[in-house]
Amino acid sequence: DTAVSQTPKYLVTQMGNDKSIKCEQNLGHDTMYWYKQDSKKFLKIMFSYNNKELIINETVPNRFSPKSPDKAHLNLHINSLELGDSAVYFCASSQMGGVYEQYFGPGTRLTVT
Amino acid sequence: AQSVTQLDSHVSVSEGTPVLLRCNYSSSYSPSLFWYVQHPNKGLQLLLKYTSAATLVKGINGFEAEFKKSETSFHLTKPSAHMSDAAEYFCVVSLANFGNEKLTFGTGTRLTIIP
Numbered sequence: 001d002t003a004v005s006q007t008p009k010y011l012v013t014q015m016g017n018d019k020s021i022k023c024e025q026n027l028g029h030d031t032m033y034w035y036k037q038d039s040k041k042f043l044k045i046m047f048s049y050n051n052k053e054l055i056i057n058e059t060v061p062n063r064f065s066p067k068s069p070d071k072a073h074l075n076l077h078i079n080s081l082e083l084g085d086s087a088v089y090f091c092a093s094s095q096m097g098g099v100y101e102q103y104f105g106p107g108t109r110l111t112v113t
Numbered sequence: 114a115q116s117v118t119q120l121d122s123h124v125s126v127s128e129g130t131p132v133l134l135r136c137n138y139s140s141s142y143s144p145s146l147f148w149y150v151q152h153p154n155k156g157l158q159l160l161l162k163y164t165s166a167a168t169l170v171k172g173i174n175g176f177e178a179e180f181k182k183s184e185t186s187f188h189l190t191k192p193s194a195h196m197s198d199a200a201e202y203f204c205v206v207s208l209a210n211f212g213n214e215k216l217t218f219g220t221g222t223r224l225t226i227i228p
Contacts, residue, residue, distance in 0.1 A: 004156075041151075041201055043218040056215055090156060101147075102216065104156040 003027050004105035006091050012111045013081055021076045021108045023091030029103075030096040031055070032074035034066060037088040037107070049074050050096055078110075086112045115140040117204045119219035127227045132176075132191040134222045136204030139185065145207040146187045147216070148178055152200045160202075163187060174198070199226045 004025045013019050025032060033056075034046040048056035052068045063079045078085060091105040120135040138144055148160040161172025168180040174197075178189045187204060204219040 041221045043157075043203065043221075045215060045217075048215070092157075101159045101162065104149075104158070106156045107154075 004091055004093055004103050006089075006105040006108050008108060009106065010109050010111075012113065014113055015081055015083060017081050018077070018079045019081060019110070020078070021089055021091075021110070023074045023076070023105060025072055025091075025093040025103070025105075027093055027103060029093040030071055031094050032068065032071070033092040033094075033102065034074065034076050035090040035092065035104075037090060039087070043090070047074075047076075081110075081112045083112050086110055115144065115206045115208050115217050117146075117206045117217060117219040119202075119204050119222050121222050122220065123223045123225065125225040125227055126194045128196055129193050132189070132194045132198065132224065134189040134202050134204075134224065136187045136189065136219060137185050138187060138204070138206050140206055140208070142208070146178075146180060147205040147207065148172065148176070148187075148189050149203045149205055149218075150200050151203065151221075157203065160189070194224075194226050196226050196228065199224055 007022045031050045033048045035043050037043045046060050047066045049068045051071050065077045068074045088107045088109050090107050092102040094100045094102045116139045118137045146163045149157040150160050151157045160176050161170045163170045163180045171177045176191050180187050201221045201223050203221050205216045208215050
């Protein structure tokens with residue numbers, strides 16, 4: 001049973017296109033996150049949602065729009081893709097409150113050409 | 114503000130020898146600290162975490178880390194390296210944000226194991 005799953009695993013697209021990445025967790029967690037890992041392996045948080053409510057919104061272009069239809073899902077939609085958006089995007093989830101482990105998905109490698 | 118500095122971008126050790134991955138942190142408050150591991154083309158997995166309890170923390174796969182407040186360090190060690198330990202390791206500091214964890218990652222240390 002996969003705890004945190006992401007689709008697709010690989011995404012290759014052209015500049016200017018709009019694409020979505022889906023994330024689902026079956027751990028019963030209240031909080032979900034999106035991270036971006038660049039080509040130098042640096043990981044940075046983008047967003048977090050708690051019970052479908054946006055909690056953390058780092059300095060991210062508004063071309064990126066997260067959507068949480070329910071607390072088990074957090075999707076990431078990206079408009080007008082740019083070359084600099086090429087990266088690996090990780091979804092994660094955790095329980096709310098205190099210091100709990102974040103469980104990460106396998107990642108989605110986005111390549112913009 | 115909080116940050117972590119991983120002092121080595123790449124560490125190579127021979128199989129069976131000790132591993133030391135160094136991490137220094139900066140935090141305005143008592144931090145929670147983690148080590149995560151990322152194997153090639155995989156997601157991240159928690160190795161261990163420090164949350165103001167015992168300063169010596171034991172994790173999975175024989176790894177442990179010691180929180181030293183006076184040195185603002187949280188170095189990761191393992192007595193004997195195994196080939197399967199080859200991976201990228203991230204030191205992470207956490208700042209609770211209204212009940213949600215905001216993790217700040219270090220730049221990573223790539224561990225290579227020499228047969």
